[in-house]
Amino acid sequence: MLIRVKRGWELPENAATDEAVFRDRRRLLKGLAAGPILASGVAGVPAWAAAETDPCAGLYPAKRNDRYLLDRPVTAEKDATTYNNFYEFGFDKSIWERAQALKLRPWTIRIDGMVEKPLTIDFDDLLKRVGLEERLYRHRCVEAWSMAVPWTGFPMAALVDLARPLGSAKYVRMETFMDPKTAPEQKKFFYPWPYVEGLTIEEARNELAFLVTGMYGKPVPKQDGAPLRLAVPWKYGFKSVKSIVRFEFTDKRPVSYWEKLQSSEYGFWANVNPAVPHPRWCQASERVLGTDERRPTLIWNGYGEFVADMYKGVEKERLFA
Numbered sequence: 001m002l003i004r005v006k007r008g009w010e011l012p013e014n015a016a017t018d019e020a021v022f023r024d025r026r027r028l029l030k031g032l033a034a035g036p037i038l039a040s041g042v043a044g045v046p047a048w049a050a051a052e053t054d055p056c057a058g059l060y061p062a063k064r065n066d067r068y069l070l071d072r073p074v075t076a077e078k079d080a081t082t083y084n085n086f087y088e089f090g091f092d093k094s095i096w097e098r099a100q101a102l103k104l105r106p107w108t109i110r111i112d113g114m115v116e117k118p119l120t121i122d123f124d125d126l127l128k129r130v131g132l133e134e135r136l137y138r139h140r141c142v143e144a145w146s147m148a149v150p151w152t153g154f155p156m157a158a159l160v161d162l163a164r165p166l167g168s169a170k171y172v173r174m175e176t177f178m179d180p181k182t183a184p185e186q187k188k189f190f191y192p193w194p195y196v197e198g199l200t201i202e203e204a205r206n207e208l209a210f211l212v213t214g215m216y217g218k219p220v221p222k223q224d225g226a227p228l229r230l231a232v233p234w235k236y237g238f239k240s241v242k243s244i245v246r247f248e249f250t251d252k253r254p255v256s257y258w259e260k261l262q263s264s265e266y267g268f269w270a271n272v273n274p275a276v277p278h279p280r281w282c283q284a285s286e287r288v289l290g291t292d293e294r295r296p297t298l299i300w301n302g303y304g305e306f307v308a309d310m311y312k313g314v315e316k317e318r319l320f321a
Contacts, residue, residue, distance in 0.1 A: 054219040055105070055124055061217030062132040062152045068208075070136045071302065072288070072295070075147035077216045079290035084223045085141070086242060087195065087257075088176070088183035099223035101182050102243065107227050111162070113248035114169035119162070123227050127213065129162065130154040134217070135210060135231075140272050140301045142236035144281060147289040151231050152214030157205045165201065165249040173198045173254035174230065175246040192261065197241040198254025198268065199232070200310075208233060208306050211244075234303040236270045266321070271311070272301040273320035 082096050089098040109126060112118035132152055140146045160172070178194040180186040186193045203209060210231040212220055220226045225242030232239050238258050258266035265279050274284045274297035285294050300307055311319055 056127055056213070057219055059127065059132055060152060060214050060219060062134045062214070064134040064136070064150075068135045068137060070138065070148050072138070072148050074136065074150055075288075076290050080147050080149055080215070081221050081224060083289055085237070086223055086225075087191075088185050088193075088243075089223075090185060096221070096223035098184075099221075102177075102222045102226065103182065104222065104227050107245070109228065109244065110246045111159070111249075112246070113173070113250050114166045115249050116164040116166065126228075130158050132213065134214075137208075137210070137231055137233040138301055138303075139231070139233060139237055139240075140286060140297065142238055142266070142270070142278060144278075144283060144286050144297075145289055146286040146295070149215055149231075150217070151210060151212045152217070152220075153210050153212040153231070155207065156199075156209035156211050156230070157207070159211060159247065160201065160204050163247065163249060168251050169201060169249040170251050171198050171200055171249070171253055172204045173246075173248040173250055174241045174244050175248070176241055176243045177245050192257055195241060195257045196254060197230070197239055197256045199239075201249075202310055203232070203307075206307060206310065208303060234271055234300045234307045236272060238266065239270050267318045269311075269317065269319045269321075271307075271320050272297065273299050275299070276320040278321070 083093050084096055084099070085093070086095050086099050089095040089101075105124075107123040108120055109123060110118070110120050132154055134150055134152045136148065136150050138146060138148050174197050176195040177183075178186060180193075185191065199209065210233075212225065212229045212231050213227060214220050215224060220229065225240075228244045229242040230240045230244065239256075253268060256266070256268065259268060272283075277283050283297055286297050287293070288295055
């Protein structure tokens with residue numbers, strides 16, 4: 001007899017949004033996207049959701065990968081897409097309107113550094129070389145709020161394989177776009193633009209590391225990091241760099257945007273741990289976006305079974321800040 005032992009973070013199935021309800025809503029939005037009805041917005045969904053035709057829209061919704069489970073309901077789309085950090089457009093949370101200035105086509109991605117052959121590829125061509133899937137992930141911001149999102153994208157390991165890094169490469173340095181005419185905050189010279197983040201090669205190859213191209217069954221909106229962003233759900237959200245234009249493979253540990261600004265508060269690893277407070281606030285609990293419910297923070301954001309082994313031998317480093 002097979003006895004299934006639930007993991008500590010799992011809740012009963014009735015705690016999650018009913019899948020039929022969620023998918024029916026997605027099918028409705030997809031069907032409406034071709035028509036003018038969304039010009040004034042569907043109840044609870046901003047008008048920008050169908051305001052711009054995406055040449056890859058036909059790839060969504062992608063099939064869900066059920067290996068990755070949630071312990072909470074999916075966050076309402078309106079909340080996840082109108083409460084955002086995107087510092088190129090401002091430091092408040094209501095930047096979704098300003099982010100619509102971002103031009104998504106053409107969008108090219110450079111893969112270079114310690115690789116067999118540097119490559120520059122158009123985003124739409126990249127999508128032809130990978131398979132898209134949907135994953136339900138928790139997302140934990142360092143500011144102590146959280147959400148649960150249906151991301152669409154592909155494993156970052158697929159991009160690493162495409163890059164064919166040299167054996168001497170130890171890290172992946174990721175860089176976002178640089179366009180001060182579009183993103184006004186980039187005109188401020190005292191910030192270390194462009195936004196940079198990094199992972200070890202091992203982290204980039206971890207099965208959870210996910211390059212996001214969509215959410216809620218549609219292409220990812222501009223304010224959430226279009227057309228290509230990172231999702232590493234065991235780390236704080238600032239590691240999930242948005243609107244990526246470059247992947248550089250290197251043997252030197254990247255120094256991220258926030259690490260340059262305030263290294264005493266934001267380190268390279270940034271793994272989630274409720275027992276390690278931020279210098280200015282506690283991390284023991286989190287505020288759930290859209291409900292303001294308080295939930296206990298989970299170490300590794302609940303993904304320890306997938307990632308904890310990667311950090312054996314480096315415990316003396318500041319892994320959780």
